[in-house]
Amino acid sequence: MRQLLTAGLVMLTFFTNAFSQEKTVAERLGYPRDAKLLIVHADDLGMAHSVNEATIKAFEIGLVNSGSIMVPCPWLSEIAAYARANPQADLGLHLTLTSEWTSFRWGPVSSKDRVTSLLDKDGYFHLTETDAADSADPKQVELEITAQIERARSLGIQPTHLDSHMGTLYKNKALFEVFMRVARSQKLPVRVAKSWFTHTDFLPSMLSPDDVYIDRILDINPAVAPQDWAKFYTDALKNLEPGVTELVIHLAYDNAEMQGATSNHPNWGAAWRQRDFEFFTSDAFRKVLQENGIKLITWRELGKLIK
Amino acid sequence: MRQLLTAGLVMLTFFTNAFSQEKTVAERLGYPRDAKLLIVHADDLGMAHSVNEATIKAFEIGLVNSGSIMVPCPWLSEIAAYARANPQADLGLHLTLTSEWTSFRWGPVSSKDRVTSLLDKDGYFHLTETDAADSADPKQVELEITAQIERARSLGIQPTHLDSHMGTLYKNKALFEVFMRVARSQKLPVRVAKSWFTHTDFLPSMLSPDDVYIDRILDINPAVAPQDWAKFYTDALKNLEPGVTELVIHLAYDNAEMQGATSNHPNWGAAWRQRDFEFFTSDAFRKVLQENGIKLITWRELGKLIK
Numbered sequence: 250m251r252q253l254l255t256a257g258l259v260m261l262t263f264f265t266n267a268f269s270q271e272k273t274v275a276e277r278l279g280y281p282r283d284a285k286l287l288i289v290h291a292d293d294l295g296m297a298h299s300v301n302e303a304t305i306k307a308f309e310i311g312l313v314n315s316g317s318i319m320v321p322c323p324w325l326s327e328i329a330a331y332a333r334a335n336p337q338a339d340l341g342l343h344l345t346l347t348s349e350w351t352s353f354r355w356g357p358v359s360s361k362d363r364v365t366s367l368l369d370k371d372g373y374f375h376l377t378e379t380d381a382a383d384s385a386d387p388k389q390v391e392l393e394i395t396a397q398i399e400r401a402r403s404l405g406i407q408p409t410h411l412d413s414h415m416g417t418l419y420k421n422k423a424l425f426e427v428f429m430r431v432a433r434s435q436k437l438p439v440r441v442a443k444s445w446f447t448h449t450d451f452l453p454s455m456l457s458p459d460d461v462y463i464d465r466i467l468d469i470n471p472a473v474a475p476q477d478w479a480k481f482y483t484d485a486l487k488n489l490e491p492g493v494t495e496l497v498i499h500l501a502y503d504n505a506e507m508q509g510a511t512s513n514h515p516n517w518g519a520a521w522r523q524r525d526f527e528f529f530t531s532d533a534f535r536k537v538l539q540e541n542g543i544k545l546i547t548w549r550e551l552g553k554l555i556k
Numbered sequence: 557m558r559q560l561l562t563a564g565l566v567m568l569t570f571f572t573n574a575f576s577q578e579k580t581v582a583e584r585l586g587y588p589r590d591a592k593l594l595i596v597h598a599d600d601l602g603m604a605h606s607v608n609e610a611t612i613k614a615f616e617i618g619l620v621n622s623g624s625i626m627v628p629c630p631w632l633s634e635i636a637a638y639a640r641a642n643p644q645a646d647l648g649l650h651l652t653l654t655s656e657w658t659s660f661r662w663g664p665v666s667s668k669d670r671v672t673s674l675l676d677k678d679g680y681f682h683l684t685e686t687d688a689a690d691s692a693d694p695k696q697v698e699l700e701i702t703a704q705i706e707r708a709r710s711l712g713i714q715p716t717h718l719d720s721h722m723g724t725l726y727k728n729k730a731l732f733e734v735f736m737r738v739a740r741s742q743k744l745p746v747r748v749a750k751s752w753f754t755h756t757d758f759l760p761s762m763l764s765p766d767d768v769y770i771d772r773i774l775d776i777n778p779a780v781a782p783q784d785w786a787k788f789y790t791d792a793l794k795n796l797e798p799g800v801t802e803l804v805i806h807l808a809y810d811n812a813e814m815q816g817a818t819s820n821h822p823n824w825g826a827a828w829r830q831r832d833f834e835f836f837t838s839d840a841f842r843k844v845l846q847e848n849g850i851k852l853i854t855w856r857e858l859g860k861l862i863k
Contacts, residue, residue, distance in 0.1 A: 298660070298816035323630040326678075327659035327816065352634035353605070358679065360669040371633075371711065372665065400679065506813035509605035509634065 274463060274493050277554050278546065283491040285543045288463075289529060291316040291500045292343055292414070295325040297353075299507040299519075303500040303526045305331055308338065310530045312538070313500070314545050317343035317412050320397035321355045321374070329404035339547035341410035341437070342401055344394045344428070346381045346417045348374040353510045359396040364389040382420030390418075391427045398435060410548035412440035422451045429455060438551045440495065442466045461554045464492035469525075471516045478524045479533060486537045493546065500526045581770060581800050584861050585853065590798040592850045595770075596836060598623040598807045599650055599721070602632040604660075606814040606826075610807040610833045612638055615645065617837045619845070620807065621852050624650035624719050627704035628662045628681070636711035646854035648717035648744070649708055651701045651735070653688045653724045655681035660817045666703040671696040689727030697725075698734045705742060717855035719747035729758040736762060745858045747802065749773045768861045771799030776832075778823045785831045786840060793844045800853065805832045 275284050291304045295318045307313040318328055318340060332340050346367055348354045354373040357364045366386040367374060375381040401408055411432050413419060418428040432439045444465035446453050456462060467489075473481045482496075501507045503523035511518035528534055538545070582591050598611045602625045614620035625635055625647055639647050653674055655661045661680040664671045673693040674681060682688040708715060718739050720726060725735040739746045751772035753760050763769060774796075780788045789803075808814045810830035818825035835841055845852070 298813050302812065302816065323660055323662060324816075326661050330659065352637070353630055354633050355630060360667045362667040362669070372707065404678065502812070504813070505609065505809070505811055506605050509609065509631075 285489050286493045286546045287543050288315050288495040289313045294318040295322040295328045299501040301327050303502050315339040317341040319343045319345045320400050321345050333405040339409050339549050342408045343414045345414040347415050350510050358400050359393050364393050378415040378417040381417045387423045387427045410438045436555050461551050465494050468497040498525045592796050593800045593853045594850050595622050595802040596620045601625040602629040602635045606808040608634050610809050620836050622646040624648040626650045626652045628652050640712040646856050649715045650721045652721040654722050657817050665707050666700050671700050685722040685724040688724045694730045694734045717745045743862050768858050772801050775804040807833045
C-alpha cells in the first residue's frame with residue numbers, strides 16, 4: 250500500500266512538473282515565473298483630440314507605456330504624426346467596428362458599398378458591439394480590418410499589436426476566427442487573456458501554442474464610484490498575480506470636446522477618462538508599482554515571441 | 557438741336573427706367589429697392605463640437621441667423637439633432653470636397669471607390685480647394701454632393717440653401733455647372749453674388765432669370781489684424797450698400813479642440829473664430845445693425861422666390 254502510494258505520488262509529481270515545465274509567457278519573455286509584469290495600455294487613440302492630448306501627456310510622464318489607435322476616427326492623422334515621430338512607442342491598432350457616441354460618429358475605412366453589413370441606417374458603424382457583431386458578414390469584417398491595418402501602415406504607423414474596440418471581434422467564433430487569421434498573417438500579437446477562457450468557451454480551441462497571449466486583463470468598471478477610483482486601481486495592483494497583466498485604461502481630459510462626445514453617457518465618459526488620466530500620471534501609481542515589484546513591459550516584447 | 561437733345565433724354569430716361577424696372581432681389585422679396593438686407597451666416601457647422609457649440613449659442617443670442625452644415629464631418633449628428641429640434645432655423649448645406657486641417661480629417665459620404673477623383677492618397681478629401689477642383693471628375697462630384705444632400709435629409713435636416721466649403725464648386729465651369737444642376741433639381745438657392753461676376757467670368761452666362769442670387773458677400777480676411785476685428789466689421793456695416801448682402805463668418809471657441817484642429821494655421825483658426833464669436837454676439841453688433849437700418853433676412857426667404 251505504501252509502495253502504491255509512493256508510486257502514485259511520484260507519478261503526480263512527474264505530471265505536475267511536466268505541466269509546470271511548460272513555459273509561461275513571462276518565462277518565454279525571459280522573466281522568472283513569479284514576475285509581476287504589467288502593460289499599462291490606453292485605448293481609443295485617434296478618437297478625439299482630447300484623447301490624443303491626454304494620452305501623449307501620459308506617455309511623456311512615463312507610466313502609461315502602450316496604447317492602441319482607432320484608424321477610422323477623425324483624429325487619426327494627429328496620432329499618426331506622433332507615431333512617426335516616436336517610432337519606439339508601443340502603439341497597436343484598436344480595430345474598430347462600432348461608432349458608439351451619438352453626437353459624434355465615424356464609419357469604415359473601406360468603400361461603403363463593400364462593407365454594407367457593418368453600417369447602420371445612417372452610413373456609420375453600428376452604435377453597439379452587439380448590433381455590429383450580429384449584423385457583420387465575416388468576409389466584410391476581414392476586408393475592413395485589413396483596410397484599417399493598411400491605412401495605419403500607409404500613414405507610417407508600425408503597429409506592435411492588435412485589439413478590438415468594444416470587444417466586437419470577440420463576440421462570436423466567426424469574428425474571432427477572422428481576427429486571428431488577420432493577426433497571424435500580420436505576425437502581430439492580439440489582446441487575448443487566459444482569464445477569458447472560462448467565459449468565452451470558443452477561445453481555447455482556437456488558439457495554437459504559437460499564439461502569444463497574456464494571463465489577464467484588468468480594467469475598471471461602472472460599479473466603481475468616482476471617489477474610489479484610486480483605491481480600486483491601488484488594491485488591484487497590490488493584489489496583482491504573477492504573470493502578464495494588461496491594465497486597460499481610457500485617457501482624456503474632461504473638457505468641452507470630450508463632454509460633447511460622451512454627453513449623457515457617464516460610463517467611459519469625459520470625467521471617467523480624466524480620473525484615469527489623474528491616477529495613471531500620479532506619484533501614487535508610481536509608488537504602488539515600485540512597492541509591489543511590478544515591472545512594466547510592452548506588446549513589442551510580446552510580439553518578438555511570434556515566429 | 558434742343559429737340560434732338562430732349563428726344564435723347566427721353567430715350568435715356570426710358571432705358572434707365574426699363575432697366576430699373578427689372579426688380580432687384582430685395583424688391584422680389586417685398587422690400588424697397590434701397591433696403592439694406594443682411595444674412596449673418598456661420599459656415600462650417602458639423603465640423604467640430606466647438607463650432608457647433610459656439611454657433612448654436614450665437615443663434616440663441618439672435619444676431620447670427622443662418623448657417624450651413626458640413627455633412628461629411630464627424631459632428632454632423634450633433635447639429636442634425638439641433639436642426640430637428642429647431643425646424644425654423646435657417647440651415648443650409650456647406651457642400652464639402654476638401655479636408656483642410658492636417659491633424660483632423662474627413663472623407664466622402666459616398667462609397668470611396670465611386671469617388672476616387674475626390675480623394676487624396678490617404679483616402680480623405682484633398683487638403684486644398686485647388687487640388688480638389690483640379691482632380692475632380694464632375695460626375696463624381698455630382699454623386700457626392702447629391703449623397704451629402706440625401707444624408708442630410710435622412711437625418712431630418714431640411715436645407716434652406718446650398719453653398720460650397722472653401723469655394724471648390726466655383727473653381728471652374730464644369731464644377732459650377734454640376735452645382736447649379738443639383739441646386740435647381742433640389743429647388744434650393746445657392747450662394748452666388750453679383751459682386752463675383754467681375755472676377756468669375758463664367759458665372760453670369762450660367763445663371764438664368766429664375767435663379768435667385770444676392771448682391772454681395774462680405775467676409776473678413778487675413779489682412780485684418782486681430783485688434784481691428786470689430787472695426788473691420790463695424791466699418792463694413794456702416795458702409796453697407798442697399799440690396800442683399802451675406803456676411804459670411806466662422807464661429808467657434810478658442811479651446812483645446814479647435815486649437816488642435818487648426819494648429820499651425822492661424823487663418824480661420826481657433827482664435828479667429830473666437831473673435832468672430834465675440835463680435836457677432838456683442839451689443840456693438842446689435843447697435844451697428846440698428847443705427848444703420850440694416851434688416852436681417854434669411855435664405856429661407858430667398859428660397860421662396862424659386863419657382
